[in-house]
Amino acid sequence: MSTAVVVFPGSNCEKDTLRAVEAVSGRPATLVWHKDRLPSGTRLAVLPGGFSYGDYLRAGAIAQFSPVMKSVIELAKAGGLVLGICNGFQILLEARLLPGAMIRNRNLHFICRWINLRIERPGTPFTNFNPRILRIPIAHAMGNYFIDGDGLKQLEARGQVIFRYCSQSGDVGDAHNPNGSAGSIAGICNEAGNVLGMMPHPERAIDEALGSVDGRCIWESVLKCGG
Amino acid sequence: MIISPQLIEEHGLNPREYATIIGILGREPTLTELGIFSVMWSEHCSYKNSKPLLRTFPTEGPHILQGPGENAGIADFNERFAIVFKMESHNHPSALEPYQGAATGVGGILRDIFTMGARPIALLDSLRFGDPGNARTRHIISGVVEGIADYGNAVGVPTVGGECYFSSAYEGNPLVNVMCVGIIEKDKITRAVASGAGNLVVYYGNSTGRDGIHGATFASTELSEESEQKRSAVQVGDPFTEKKIIEATLELIATNAVVALQDMGAAGLTCSTAEMAGRGGMGIRVNLDLVPQRAENLTAYEIMLSESQERMLAICEPRKLDLMKSILAKWDLDAHVLGELDDTGLMRVEHQGKIVAEIPADKISENSPVYQRDKRWPDYMDALPDARTELLEMVMSARCEWLDFLASPNICSKRWIYEQYDHMVQTQTTTPPGDNAAVLRIHDSPHSLAMTADGNGLYCYLDPYEGGKLAVAEAARNVACAGARPLAITNCLNFGNPLKPEIFHQLSEAVRGIGEACRTFGTPVTGGNVSLYNENPDGAIWPTPVIGMIGRVSAPAKPLKAGFARPGLDIIHVGPPADHLGGSEYLHWKTGKAHGPCPSCNLSRERALIDFLVEACEAGLLASAHDCGVGGLAVTLTECVLNGADEIGADISIARRQIPASCSMDRADYFGKES
Numbered sequence: 001m002s003t004a005v006v007v008f009p010g011s012n013c014e015k016d017t018l019r020a021v022e023a024v025s026g027r028p029a030t031l032v033w034h035k036d037r038l039p040s041g042t043r044l045a046v047l048p049g050g051f052s053y054g055d056y057l058r059a060g061a062i063a064q065f066s067p068v069m070k071s072v073i074e075l076a077k078a079g080g081l082v083l084g085i086c087n088g089f090q091i092l093l094e095a096r097l098l099p100g101a102m103i104r105n106r107n108l109h110f111i112c113r114w115i116n117l118r119i120e121r122p123g124t125p126f127t128n129f130n131p132r133i134l135r136i137p138i139a140h141a142m143g144n145y146f147i148d149g150d151g152l153k154q155l156e157a158r159g160q161v162i163f164r165y166c167s168q169s170g171d172v173g174d175a176h177n178p179n180g181s182a183g184s185i186a187g188i189c190n191e192a193g194n195v196l197g198m199m200p201h202p203e204r205a206i207d208e209a210l211g212s213v214d215g216r217c218i219w220e221s222v223l224k225c226g227g
Numbered sequence: 228m229i230i231s232p233q234l235i236e237e238h239g240l241n242p243r244e245y246a247t248i249i250g251i252l253g254r255e256p257t258l259t260e261l262g263i264f265s266v267m268w269s270e271h272c273s274y275k276n277s278k279p280l281l282r283t284f285p286t287e288g289p290h291i292l293q294g295p296g297e298n299a300g301i302a303d304f305n306e307r308f309a310i311v312f313k314m315e316s317h318n319h320p321s322a323l324e325p326y327q328g329a330a331t332g333v334g335g336i337l338r339d340i341f342t343m344g345a346r347p348i349a350l351l352d353s354l355r356f357g358d359p360g361n362a363r364t365r366h367i368i369s370g371v372v373e374g375i376a377d378y379g380n381a382v383g384v385p386t387v388g389g390e391c392y393f394s395s396a397y398e399g400n401p402l403v404n405v406m407c408v409g410i411i412e413k414d415k416i417t418r419a420v421a422s423g424a425g426n427l428v429v430y431y432g433n434s435t436g437r438d439g440i441h442g443a444t445f446a447s448t449e450l451s452e453e454s455e456q457k458r459s460a461v462q463v464g465d466p467f468t469e470k471k472i473i474e475a476t477l478e479l480i481a482t483n484a485v486v487a488l489q490d491m492g493a494a495g496l497t498c499s500t501a502e503m504a505g506r507g508g509m510g511i512r513v514n515l516d517l518v519p520q521r522a523e524n525l526t527a528y529e530i531m532l533s534e535s536q537e538r539m540l541a542i543c544e545p546r547k548l549d550l551m552k553s554i555l556a557k558w559d560l561d562a563h564v565l566g567e568l569d570d571t572g573l574m575r576v577e578h579q580g581k582i583v584a585e586i587p588a589d590k591i592s593e594n595s596p597v598y599q600r601d602k603r604w605p606d607y608m609d610a611l612p613d614a615r616t617e618l619l620e621m622v623m624s625a626r627c628e629w630l631d632f633l634a635s636p637n638i639c640s641k642r643w644i645y646e647q648y649d650h651m652v653q654t655q656t657t658t659p660p661g662d663n664a665a666v667l668r669i670h671d672s673p674h675s676l677a678m679t680a681d682g683n684g685l686y687c688y689l690d691p692y693e694g695g696k697l698a699v700a701e702a703a704r705n706v707a708c709a710g711a712r713p714l715a716i717t718n719c720l721n722f723g724n725p726l727k728p729e730i731f732h733q734l735s736e737a738v739r740g741i742g743e744a745c746r747t748f749g750t751p752v753t754g755g756n757v758s759l760y761n762e763n764p765d766g767a768i769w770p771t772p773v774i775g776m777i778g779r780v781s782a783p784a785k786p787l788k789a790g791f792a793r794p795g796l797d798i799i800h801v802g803p804p805a806d807h808l809g810g811s812e813y814l815h816w817k818t819g820k821a822h823g824p825c826p827s828c829n830l831s832r833e834r835a836l837i838d839f840l841v842e843a844c845e846a847g848l849l850a851s852a853h854d855c856g857v858g859g860l861a862v863t864l865t866e867c868v869l870n871g872a873d874e875i876g877a878d879i880s881i882a883r884r885q886i887p888a889s890c891s892m893d894r895a896d897y898f899g900k901e902s
Contacts, residue, residue, distance in 0.1 A: 012383025016654045051381040054467025139649045209657045
């Protein structure tokens with residue numbers, strides 16, 4: 001068993017994520033309770049969306065101290081793949097596995113809608129596919145990515161920006177930035193390239209009945225490399 | 228403690244009711260007992276003014292597994308699953324504290340659903356506000372929407388539909404009706420019926436504070452200047468604890484760790500102990516010293532009446548207590564054993580070594596007062612402006628006006644609301660908000676589930692009987708336009724003070740209309756809620772029954788959407804044309820007033836329309852369908868285009884017919900509502 005989906009109290013996308021992983025890979029994956037460790041042999045750990053600890057204090061701020069995070073950090077250091085989606089991304093930021101922070105959306109409201117995502121760096125374990133623009137939904141209140149000017153330059157220079165919000169035809173700009181994120185950033189990875197955080201929900205775009213199958217690209221890529 | 232006439236009156240009880248209490252007890256009540264009777268006999272809990280009317284609803288059918296009287300109703304869905312659903316109002320709390328009022332409304336209805344053992348899979352909200360031009364109203368709107376969003380989003384239940392309507396008729400008294408839909412495997416249905424002497428009464432969830440004391444009584448009086456001082460009656464929500472309780476409760480049920488469950492909602496510990504024991508014909512003994520408390524020096528009265536949120540009461544066999552504790556511990560929740568069941572039939576409450584209440588449990592509901600109120604034809608109904616004889620000289624540039632109308636608060640897209648709700652989580656939402664009805668594919672089932680919440684206060688104000696029928700008909704049309712066969716309804720009856728004969732007329736006529744429509748459509752009433760006393764200092768709201776309906780799209784049929792699917796298709800208008808503008812949103816927008824007459828509702832024709840839509844969908848004859856709702860044909864066509872495929876347009880020609888002499892222009896064709 002090599003893919004683990006971590007469940008924190010307050011997670012609410014763990015079953016959707018598990019369903020997506022199993023549908024795309026055709027193999028069972030495991031839900032791991034936050035008080036446990038990742039099973040040995042885990043090659044991909046997914047931190048799913050939701051409101052871990054109710055987002056009380058700050059999104060992801062309490063979950064970073066959950067026992068399971070020790071083994072998530074070990075997996076990241078050992079070169080295994082870690083994917084944080086939405087609240088999972090926020091937890092990775094709080095745990096300092098990724099640089100920067102999240103603040104409230106520019107309009108101060110929760111936003112749930114479809115957006116377009118431009119692939120800024122193809123060929124990573126998370127983006128090993130051809131399409132350059134994906135249609136995937138977002139659903140968050142704290143997705144406004146913040147990093148200082150130097151930090152942003154460094155991210156760009158090191159190729160750590162993986163996804164940006166864009167128009168249907170791939171234009172990036174304020175009009176297509178749903179939440180006010182610095183540099184329209186929707187997803188970043190660590191320097192080593194094995195830890196990725198993204199605000200959009202690829203597990204909600206794996207079926208035409210739901211409105212898009214574009215999320216499958218990401219799952220296929222990450223499961224091939226890590227699953 | 229001497230119970231004075233003034234104290235009795237403050238508890239909303241009349242002298243006859245007080246005499247009944249003495250009859251039940253054989254003595255004067257204690258203060259705690261007075262509080263218990265007060266909340267249990269409030270309209271909110273006892274339906275004392277509406278029960279004779281509610282009894283006329285059809286409540287049974289071969290596919291109804293649970294009708295009214297439980298935490299929620301249940302309809303059969305397929306071989307494996309049943310649908311648990313209910314709607315409830317949180318109008319008064321939302322008027323005073325919009326954010327918490329709406330948030331706890333969501334929390335409360337969720338608990339009604341998962342308490343039955345069902346996983347909540349969808350929420351819908353039917354909202355009414357005053358004029359959005361008013362700053363106070365805007366404060367209420369943003370608080371309510373944010374309260375719903377913050378609670379629903381955090382617990383991971385998608386908010387997939389609803390409606391929102393503005394009229395000065397709701398100034399200061401907004402309506403916040405929340406519907407929850409859950410799914411359950413049929414052999415896992417849990418009921419709130421206590422059984423087994425010696426079984427334990429176990430409390431879990433949040434601790435008890437002073438919030439929400441007398442919430443149920445408060446909801447059963449008119450809002451006034453003094454209501455502001457009752458702010459402490461509004462509860463505070465904690466969605467994180469709710470989420471943990473949902474998961475823990477479903478695990479408790481899956482492992483058969485509990486015998487019965489009820490949430491502590493309206494009337495808190497009082498209602499949950501009295502009702503569970505009463506339904507099972509059991510006695511129940513609880514010691515309030517064992518209730519976890521978050522405020523100091525709570526009296527027995529306060530503990531029994533507190534409506535602190537996110538609290539559950541379970542009945543558990545002693546041998547399964549350890550299993551129950553271990554499941555709760557996983558979710559960082561504690562189990563508190565408060566007492567046990569016995570065969571005495573008494574609800575006995577102990578506090579600090581004293582018996583503070585001892586009441587025959589079944590008598591509380593059995594002997595609750597029921598009133599047949601007087602009704603009188605409301606004078607205003609004879610003085611309504613008639614759209615057929617007035618107003619039609621208005622001349623304007625139709626195109627300009629049409630765009631303004633489309634941009635008006637009641638017609639424009641409600642995206643600004645529903646995009647604040649997570650409507651996709653659980654990945655079942657195949658028809659999101661902004662369409663006819665919301666449709667969910669159901670994991671591990673070939674069939675889809677359609678659901679909608681609809682009401683039209685304007686119609687009911689013009690004619691409560693026709694309005695009642697039309698509310699059900701509109702819900703049925705929405706469900707059928709999605710290709711689904713309507714199954715059953717829940718409802719919220721939002722009205723003014725039932726002691727006023729004109730208001731009681733509205734209530735009884737609307738109930739008559741709803742009942743007839745439900746009989747015609749084969750959609751029994753499985754429960755719901757009555758919210759009376761919706762008045763502000765200027766008078767009552769428009770009578771507003773809201774219908775929550777579910778329906779099934781049977782595989783292999785595919786659910787239909789409202790938007791035009793592709794170029795080259797024919798657009799067909801089904802049903803008779805509108806022949807006047809009475810009851811139209813167009814005139815309401817234009818003049819700010821209610822213009823009669825109400826469109827009439829021919830139920831057998833409506834039934835035929837529903838059958839046609841479902842059968843045509845199943846036969847694969849339709850590419851899309853949309854009902855002519857608020858705003859009439861012009862708005863309907865616009866929505867079909869705007870929701871349609873990219874860059875689609877429509878070429879519309881309406882054959883000129885003989886126009887009724889009273890209509891000097893054919894505006895009725897475009898803005899009148901089809902009936």
